[in-house]
Amino acid sequence: MEEFASLLDALVYTTSRNRKLALIAAYLRSSPDPDRGWAMAALTGGLDFPAVKSSTIRILMMERVDPVLWALSRDFVGDTAETASLLWPEPEDAAPQPALSLAEVVDRLAALTRATAPKELPALLSRMDAKGRYALIKLATGGMRVGVSARLAKTAFAIAFEVPVEEVEEYWHALAAPYPELFQWAAEGGDPPNLAGVPRFRPFMLAHPLEDGVVDLADYAAEWKWDGIRVQLVRAGGETRVYSRSGDDISATFPELLDLLPIDAVLDGELLVRGVTQGGEAGGAASFNALQQRLGRKTVSKPMLRDYPAFVRLYDVLLLDGTDWRERPWKSRRATLEGLMPRLPESHFDLSQLVEAPDFAALSAIRDTARDEAIEGLMLKHRDSPYVAGRRVGHWFKWKRDPLLIDCVVMYAQRGSGKRSSFYSDYTFGCWDGDPDAGAELLPVGKAYSGFTDAELKKLDKFVRQNTLNRFGPVREVKRELVFEVAFDSVHASKRHKSGLAMRFPRIHRIRWDKPAHEADRVESLRALVKD
Amino acid sequence: MAAPFSWIRPEPWGIHIVPADIWVDPSRPVPRALVTHGHADHARGGHGETIATPATLAIMELRYRTGASDDSGTVLHKAVPVEYGETIRLPGGVDATYIPAGHVLGSAQILLEHAGERVVITGDYKRAPDPTCAPFEVTPCDIFITEATFGLPVFTHPPIGEEIGKLLEARADNPDTCVLVGAYALGKAQRVIAELRAAGHSDTIWLHGAMEAMCRLYEEHGVALGDLRLVTDAPSKEAMCGAIVVAPPSALNDRWSRRLPDPITAMASGWMRVRARARQRGVELPLVISDHADWNELTRTIKEVNPAETWITHGREEALLRWCALSQRRARALALVGYEDEDD
Numbered sequence: 001m002e003e004f005a006s007l008l009d010a011l012v013y014t015t016s017r018n019r020k021l022a023l024i025a026a027y028l029r030s031s032p033d034p035d036r037g038w039a040m041a042a043l044t045g046g047l048d049f050p051a052v053k054s055s056t057i058r059i060l061m062m063e064r065v066d067p068v069l070w071a072l073s074r075d076f077v078g079d080t081a082e083t084a085s086l087l088w089p090e091p092e093d094a095a096p097q098p099a100l101s102l103a104e105v106v107d108r109l110a111a112l113t114r115a116t117a118p119k120e121l122p123a124l125l126s127r128m129d130a131k132g133r134y135a136l137i138k139l140a141t142g143g144m145r146v147g148v149s150a151r152l153a154k155t156a157f158a159i160a161f162e163v164p165v166e167e168v169e170e171y172w173h174a175l176a177a178p179y180p181e182l183f184q185w186a187a188e189g190g191d192p193p194n195l196a197g198v199p200r201f202r203p204f205m206l207a208h209p210l211e212d213g214v215v216d217l218a219d220y221a222a223e224w225k226w227d228g229i230r231v232q233l234v235r236a237g238g239e240t241r242v243y244s245r246s247g248d249d250i251s252a253t254f255p256e257l258l259d260l261l262p263i264d265a266v267l268d269g270e271l272l273v274r275g276v277t278q279g280g281e282a283g284g285a286a287s288f289n290a291l292q293q294r295l296g297r298k299t300v301s302k303p304m305l306r307d308y309p310a311f312v313r314l315y316d317v318l319l320l321d322g323t324d325w326r327e328r329p330w331k332s333r334r335a336t337l338e339g340l341m342p343r344l345p346e347s348h349f350d351l352s353q354l355v356e357a358p359d360f361a362a363l364s365a366i367r368d369t370a371r372d373e374a375i376e377g378l379m380l381k382h383r384d385s386p387y388v389a390g391r392r393v394g395h396w397f398k399w400k401r402d403p404l405l406i407d408c409v410v411m412y413a414q415r416g417s418g419k420r421s422s423f424y425s426d427y428t429f430g431c432w433d434g435d436p437d438a439g440a441e442l443l444p445v446g447k448a449y450s451g452f453t454d455a456e457l458k459k460l461d462k463f464v465r466q467n468t469l470n471r472f473g474p475v476r477e478v479k480r481e482l483v484f485e486v487a488f489d490s491v492h493a494s495k496r497h498k499s500g501l502a503m504r505f506p507r508i509h510r511i512r513w514d515k516p517a518h519e520a521d522r523v524e525s526l527r528a529l530v531k532d
Numbered sequence: 533m534a535a536p537f538s539w540i541r542p543e544p545w546g547i548h549i550v551p552a553d554i555w556v557d558p559s560r561p562v563p564r565a566l567v568t569h570g571h572a573d574h575a576r577g578g579h580g581e582t583i584a585t586p587a588t589l590a591i592m593e594l595r596y597r598t599g600a601s602d603d604s605g606t607v608l609h610k611a612v613p614v615e616y617g618e619t620i621r622l623p624g625g626v627d628a629t630y631i632p633a634g635h636v637l638g639s640a641q642i643l644l645e646h647a648g649e650r651v652v653i654t655g656d657y658k659r660a661p662d663p664t665c666a667p668f669e670v671t672p673c674d675i676f677i678t679e680a681t682f683g684l685p686v687f688t689h690p691p692i693g694e695e696i697g698k699l700l701e702a703r704a705d706n707p708d709t710c711v712l713v714g715a716y717a718l719g720k721a722q723r724v725i726a727e728l729r730a731a732g733h734s735d736t737i738w739l740h741g742a743m744e745a746m747c748r749l750y751e752e753h754g755v756a757l758g759d760l761r762l763v764t765d766a767p768s769k770e771a772m773c774g775a776i777v778v779a780p781p782s783a784l785n786d787r788w789s790r791r792l793p794d795p796i797t798a799m800a801s802g803w804m805r806v807r808a809r810a811r812q813r814g815v816e817l818p819l820v821i822s823d824h825a826d827w828n829e830l831t832r833t834i835k836e837v838n839p840a841e842t843w844i845t846h847g848r849e850e851a852l853l854r855w856c857a858l859s860q861r862r863a864r865a866l867a868l869v870g871y872e873d874e875d876d
Contacts, residue, residue, distance in 0.1 A: 015814065069684075072848070073684050
């Protein structure tokens with residue numbers, strides 16, 4: 001437990017991704033089984049102890065600390081777990097007890113009930129120091145909040161034992177904490193886990209951006225790039241699961257997709273909701289904004305299912321009826337998928353159609369004219385490409401349509417993090433709410449922190465420092481002088497911003513040192529681009 | 533016969549000794565001031581006459597030219613030194629005695645006696661050992677006027693050896709970069725350096741320019757700090773690998789730090805006890821080192837001094853008031869302006 005508590009503490013204070021990876025990898029290499037497996041479960045959000053809630057901790061504290069002192073402390077610290085870890089009265093005459101391992105702590109927490117927790121938890125807390133108590137309470141109440149995603153933890157695992165992260169992903173979702181088979185294979189050189197009959201995730205094949213290149217359409221097939229979320233549908237052993245791009249099991253969010261596959265399969269496609277903006281009026285899909293209503297929910301209400309019905313637009317097949325098609329060329333997989341389509345219900349599945357063009361120039365023209373909302377651009381897939389995990393050059397390209405552009409005025413700048421912590425590198429910009437020469441004001445419309453070179457960043461940083469009007473902690477308000485040409489993929493109505501608009505993927509396209517601020521665009525120009 | 537203790541009055545800008553018309557740690561210029569220590573929220577320039585320990589006066593001369601003469605040889609702001617343990621008679625029959633407070637070099641509590649009544653004003657203080665200054669002395673009194681910077685029970689400062697150990701460990705673990713320690717330029721910086729020396733670290737310690745004069749002043753007062761050099765004199769970025777650099781907290785994320793090889797950012801402060809405080813400042817290596825009393829020291833000191841009444845000058849006075857109420861001690865909070873030591 002001591003080592004795990006130290007790891008959490010170190011992660012809390014580390015902002016660099018590489019240092020986080022190194023910390024987790026070092027812990028995984030040096031810690032015994034099954035402790036390290038439980039640590040992975042904790043870092044990937046895979047532990048749940050329903051008997052312990054934040055209120056359980058608060059009640060325990062109230063019995064031990066004056067309520068006024070507790071409230072003042074909690075207000076100052078801002079976190080119940082941390083306040084409790086600092087205020088827990090350490091027993092003065094405690095006979096030294098053997099240290100608990102993480103696995104022992106997990107076992108004890110798992111055995112707790114609502115009735116036993118108020119008695120058993122204090123005994124555990126009294127055996128630890130403040131750092132240990134913090135880790136224990138975070139573990140028990142869930143949500144580590146140490147800035148580590150599940151993907152980062154798995155990447156650290158792969159680094160620690162020098163195994164491919166795609167393989168880790170492939171086994172991960174089919175195994176349960178503390179993942180003994182995974183450590184047996186990766187750390188001890190044992191056989192890979194046997195996962196026949198388990199509906200498990202396979203890592204996605206990803207695409208490279210097509211910068212200025214040209215491809216031969218004899219070699220490449222084109223498809224629309226849909227603006228939904230990438231999903232993998234897996235049926236095995238009589239069960240179907242839906243996985244997100246990160247490999248998270250999102251089956252509970254889309255229950256309408258779970259009983260539809262007639263045979264065992266692993267299918268790749270875009271999850272969309274019904275609407276008219278993507279791919280035609282009948283049987284089309286709505287914009288990404290509509291899909292967002294469905295994302296991130298653990299349970300789905302009937303009105304949600306009715307108003308935002310989900311379906312999958314399929315574009316690849318990895319496994320079908322016991323056959324692994326991943327080594328086969330794309331054209332064979334495509335034919336297999338087309339053969340499967342009649343067996344799938346039209347209500348929830350369709351096929352991502354190919355975009356036919358006589359040559360690349362003609363295709364380019366099609367891409368430019370199709371400003372259909374939410375079709376992000378084109379995908380180009382080599383007709384002989386196997387299905388390989390990750391991003392392999394030359395197989396798949398994404399050819400995004402040209403971004404939308406608008407001129408905005410910089411309003412606020414914030415310091416970045418990590419290497420950029422001494423630079424003002426995050427910018428909030430706005431457009432005019434009327435005629436700037438007639439007293440119009442700027443309304444913030446977005447925020448961006450990319451799209452410029454290191455040399456430009458230095459210049460921007462200098463501009464911010466020399467043109468500061470006000471300081472609010474790490475944020476500076478600057479004179480309304482500098483214009484950014486901002487590129488973005490689309491813009492949507494949003495209640496979150498005063499302007500009522502939210503951009504997707506805004507980035508700084510050009511810095512217009514030459515352009516006077518009053519010549520920047522107005523909010524109404526941006527609003528005209530909304531297509532919800 | 534005047535009402536008890538009517539001769540001492542807390543006002544928003546300081547504590548007024550009425551019969552002498554002298555102020556303690558006033559936050560605006562006054563004709564005569566008693567100053568507990570050299571930190572800017574207690575020691576201000578511009579008083580007609582400042583009465584303080586010789587070390588505090590030296591710090592004030594450095595910062596405000598207190599006691600220095602101008603071109604014509606006139607001393608505008610007079611400095612009157614008082615040694616620890618020495619008692620001086622003030623007008624109106626008030627005696628003032630300077631007693632070590634253990635906060636920083638020259639820091640003093642001031643014992644005021646008048647008509648048989650005893651009042652101690654602590655200024656800032658701590659009870660933990662510190663090689664750079666004389667230790668706090670418990671002084672019995674009727675009214676104890678204490679600070680409460682860390683007046684919340686979450687604040688307990690660990691033994692400094694543990695924190696210095698973390699710093700040396702981080703340095704040893706990262707030979708390809710340097711550790712940049714944010715530390716308040718008066719007191720904290722010199723204490724961290726002295727404790728590093730005591731722990732056997734004899735390499736050059738690199739300084740931000742703002743630290744230089746105060747470190748020299750400490751050495752002139754007998755606090756040995758070893759080999760110190762300015763970062764601006766470093767031959768190259770690479771030469772800083774494996775080094776410990778000490779800078780004021782404001783420089784940690786400033787452009788100044790770009791000259792260092794991707795440093796690990798440490799900060800020596802009592803606030804580092806709270807994770808959110810460290811994260812807000814981008815601190816990767818929090819060192820819980822404070823020159824103020826922590827919660828246990830505050831409550832222990834009140835118990836040991838055992839005054840009839842406790843007045844609390846600044847900090848998180850609400851919680852300390854609550855503790856006094858729970859332990860049946862008379863206490864009140866003084867609403868003094870201008871005291872707060874964010875960087876400690």
